[in-house]
Amino acid sequence: MSSRSNGIYPLPADTSTDAAAFSTFINDAFATLFEYSAADCRYSPQPQPHITGMFNQAHDFTVMGTFIEGNVMEKLLEKTIPGAASDSSARDPPPRCHPGTRLAILERCLHFIANCNDNKKIRWVVGSAGVGKSAILQNVAESPKLPVTSQASVFFSINGRNDGSKAILTLSYQLATKSEIYRQVIEYEIARDPSLLQSSLSVHFKKFIVEPFIGNSRLNSAGRILIIIDGLDECHNLRSQQEILRLIFDLCNTYPSSPIVWLIASRPEQHITSFFSRATVTPTYEKEEVAVDSDEARADVERFLRDEMKEIKASWYSLDAQSEWPDEKDLWKLANASGGLFAYAHTAIKYIGDPNIGNPVSQLSDVLNVIDNHPMTGIPRDEHPMALLDALYARILSNVPPKIMVYTRKLLLALASVKSARTRNLLVLCNWLGMTPDEAYAAINHLQSVLRFPKRGKSHEEKLEPYHKSLIDYISDFSRSGFSHDIQHDARQLMTECAFRVLKEAPDGIDFGDTDYKLWHGTVTRGPGTGEKISLSWPVVQEVGWNDDETRLSLYKLAMGVVLAGMRRGDTTFHNEFYIRLLTTRFEAYSDSFPFFALSDLPFDKSRRHEFMTHGLIKQMPLKAIDISTIPSLNAVKLQLHRPASLAATESTDPWNAACDHERKGEWGEGNDQDWLTTFWPNDCAFCFERLKHQLQNYKSRFPDHTLCVLFTSTGSCCIEFTFVHPEDGISEWTYWFWCHVSLEERKRYGSTV
Structure with a gap:
């Protein structure tokens, strides 16, 4: 149909009347054109033969039935990601x-x-x-x-x-x-x-x-x-x-x-x-x-903040160029909060320098309030000083599938407010929360950009932690994240549930052999139970320098820590016989940080005294069994006084020493009955401590069988309630609560089952 001469393809004489011939001509021509193989085009360094004829220098046309584009680049451009290039x-x-x-x-x-x-x-x-x-x-x-x-x-x-x-x-x-x-x-x-x-x-x-x-x-x-x-x-x-x-x-x-x-x-x-x-x-x-927390990153962020604050200062006519704004301590606070996270620093600078909000001075104050965790109420999310950073965190959290979020939420709650839990390694933390390794890593998987975590083989050595504190600040503020209305309450509730499960599975204590049983608040006693029934959701399956008993011991310590923390803050969840008996029977020794009066206040409360005496938690013993020299100088002593106003008119000595600087609460005004309570530390108030020892010694010599109420513990440190009528006036009633050591022999003699 077509002749081939010097690369020129002549048209049929009458293309308007011979469509079939034209189509055949086109196909034949392109078949010849594409005889130049892809390999020739791609690999040969030699220039390709130059095609001349009717298609030479042609552009912007399409021949139906066979593909040929005058501008392939336009077609390629349509298939690209718009705006993805560095110079877009x-x-x-x-x-x-x-x-x-x-x-x-x-x-x-x-x-x-x-x-x-x-x-x-x-x-x-x-x-x-x-x-x-x-x-x-x-x-x-x-x-x-x-x-x-x-x-x-x-x-x-x-x-x-x-x-x-x-x-x-x-x-x-x-x-x-x-x-x-x-x-x-x-x-x-x-x-x-x-x-x-x-x-x-x-x-x-x-x-x-x-x-x-x-x-x-x-x-x-x-x-x-x-x-x-x-x-x-x-x-x-x-x-x-x-x-x-x-x-x-x-x-x-x-x-x-x-x-x-x-x-x-x-x-x-x-x-x-x-x-x-x-x-x-x-x-x-x-x-x-x-890295977020490297010295290099921190130095770079600080430089960025200093330069940008100078720029803001120079651009605001209302700021005196000679002023000391921003104060150096405020700049340091902002730099320290930013750490090495440029997103935090950039967000803060964008807010401080935004002319549509107010002025840099007040806006810097807003940012500093956020750093100090002062709530900013009545501010829409998009106007919050950390709105840009919040959007980043919100986007990351939104990637967590709903069925996985239940586990992610537990981990975030643990990180947000429970120090004892978040300082443990990942293996212990997940066993504490009842998570399998698969559930744990599924929960973490979508948050790897904001959480640092170990590989499975290192889970017993390393902990889960946020790259930057701002994540915890974000989820802790409901107005910003919507994560929890009261994150402290939700976290404590979760921790209480975990603690109760562990303690229920080890009702008779633990004994994992010769190992460290120390807590921050004291040393846990061994036995009589073994603790082997404490269930594990993530057992150790290979030799990694860690074993299941170490996990169980860590869980038991965590549980005791939760109870102690709850008792210290007065959480009514722990105001029952089970927890009081736990803290009085499962310790070998208390440390100075033990919440002594948080433990003793409850059983000695008048409204519940009978209840705890019935349960055998409070016993009675004579004053002669007390060794006054064992009263520790580092433990607080409480004194409550009831003294009628009529005694004020007599020559009776005022029981309150004006030189004392410890606080007293209650009533003591002129002409009124005195009814007040005070707490003092023996090493801080020598007057009150010496008076207590004198009163004890005086009563012990005169009334050795004077009855005391006592809260016995397995450590030998016992809380004593010493109530008496002052012999000087025969009317005023004094009550002391103090801790001292009672020997095992004396404890057994007076009914202690600990």
Whole structure:
């Protein structure tokens, strides 16, 4: 049908009347055109034959039935992620490192790009949410020292720039705009097979990355190429993230001579961290960890804050340039609260300098109030000083599936308000909360950008903790997070439930052999029970230098700590026989920090005295059994006095010493009955302590069988209630409560079963 001469394809004489002939002509012509193989186009360094004729210099047209586009680049552009490039107007102004900050990290990144070789062509920049990873990569992309001939970038974002299926096409388009050779290669591929634009991620990577840069010698030898992928964890699905990593690894591992260097930034999400932890992957990358709490990060944040505050001061006409604002201590407080988290510092600065709110002085005061945990009521969420940071945390928490949130909530409650629980290793914490390892890691999985946690093999050594305190501040404030109306109450309720479960499973105490039974408040006694029935949701399944008995001992200590804390703050949950008996029978010794009077106030309360005497918690013994010398000087003593007003008119000595500086509560005004209560420490008030000892000795010598009420304990430290009528006036009634040591022999003699 057609003749071929010098590459020219003459048209049939009458195309208007011979449509079939025209179609045959077109197909025949393109069949000849595509005889130039893909291999010729991709790999040959020689220029391709020049085609002349009717299609020479043609543009902007389509022939029906056969694909040919005058502008392949337009079609490719349609398949890219809008605004994902480092220089995109959609990101303008992009996040950048503050001048003079992150210098060491930037230098290390540039050095790696210039000097990496063989298969180690990946640099993984990893850090928690808000540390400034995107700013670091932006600075690298814009660096005048960048030792590359070309670069392309994808800055993923959950805000519309998260389609991983378009990642390679986005990079390809950018490279095509900067390299004529590369553009010709991909235009040919797309023209030959238009369906490539609809192919899978792996096909895109093969056709637009591997084959051009490995198979084409002109591209392979054209110099180093930098590809930046930021926010990989914000790519819309895990499969795309993992596929991108796998493809990059395969390229670096299979083709060590590849000219492409990869700079990848992400949060430490579990699936990404696991990928880079593989032994096969390790040789292909270097890790750059952007820490929140490093000295370098803190210094950079402080510099940022100082410079920005100077800028705010200079831009506000109402602020005197010679003034001392901001006060140095306020600046230090802000810097200390920010730590190394740029997101916190940036949020604070945005609020302080916002001209639409008020003025910098009052706005700085707002931020300082937030730092001091002073509630800011009546302020909409979007106007809160930490609104931008709150939005980040809200977005992260929203990723937790509802069925997993029940476990995540428990972990966050434990971190928010229970010091004794959050200081334990992850293994103990999860057993405490009744979580299996699978439940625990599922709960943590979506929060890896804000929580630091150990791998399973290290769960007995390391603890779960937030990267920055601002996360706990956020969830603790219901007006900001909606997480809990009363997080302290919810956390304490959870801890009480956990403690009760453990103590119920070890009603007769514990005995795990010769080990440390010390708590902050004292030393737990051993036995008579073993504690082996304390259930574990996460038992130790292999030898790791930790065993299940250590877990059970830790759980028992935690439970005792919860009871002691509850007793100290007067929580009525613990105001019953079970908990009082627990604290009086399960200790070998009390420390000075033991809540002595929090324990003794309840059974000696007049409204419940009979109840506790019936249960045998309060016994009676004679005064002669007391060794006055054993009253400790570090334990408080309480004194209650009832004295009628009529005695004031006599020469009877006033029982209150004006030199005493401890507080008294009640009534003692002139002409009124005295009815007051005071608490003193023997080592602080020698007058009151010496008077107590004198009164005890006097009564002991005169009335040795005078009855005392006593709360016996297993430690020998017992609380004594000493009530008497003062012999000087025969009317005023004195009652002391103090702790002293009673020997085991005396305790048994007077009915103690402890």
